[in-house]
Amino acid sequence: MAASKLQALWNHPAGPKTIHFWAPTFKWGISIANIADFSKPPEKISYPQQVAVTCTGLIWSRYSLVITPKNWNLFSVNVAMAGTGIYQLTRKIRQDYFSEVQEAPVEG
Structure with a gap:
C-alpha cells in the first residue's frame, strides 16, 4: 500500500519530477525564516516585508486550489x-499602536 502511494506521488503532475514540486518546497525557507523571526523584537519587523x-x-493559496x-x-x-505574515503584522501593530508604554517627556 505504501509503495503504491509513493508511486502515485512520484508520477503525479505536481510530483518530485517537476518544478511544480520543487518551487513550493524551497519556498518553505521563507516561512521557516519568518518563524525564526518570531523571537525578533517587534520594532525590527518590517511592514512592507x-x-x-x-x-x-x-493570493497563491487561492491559486493553488483553482489550478488543475x-x-x-x-x-x-x-x-x-x-x-x-499575519502573526508578524499582528505583533508589529500591537507594539506600534496598542503598547501601553509611553515615552517620558524630555525636560530641558
Missing part, C-alpha cells in the same frame, strides 16, 4: 506564509 509575505501567501491538478504542496506553503 510582512505585507508582501502575507499577500503572497493569500491541485498542488497541495503549494497550498500548504502559502497558508504557512500567510499565517506567519
Whole structure:
C-alpha cells in the first residue's frame, strides 16, 4: 500500500519530477525564516516585508486550489506564509499602536 502511494506521488503532475514540486518546497525557507523571526523584537519587523509575505501567501493559496491538478504542496506553503505574515503584522501593530508604554517627556 505504501509503495503504491509513493508511486502515485512520484508520477503525479505536481510530483518530485517537476518544478511544480520543487518551487513550493524551497519556498518553505521563507516561512521557516519568518518563524525564526518570531523571537525578533517587534520594532525590527518590517511592514512592507510582512505585507508582501502575507499577500503572497493569500493570493497563491487561492491559486493553488483553482489550478488543475491541485498542488497541495503549494497550498500548504502559502497558508504557512500567510499565517506567519499575519502573526508578524499582528505583533508589529500591537507594539506600534496598542503598547501601553509611553515615552517620558524630555525636560530641558
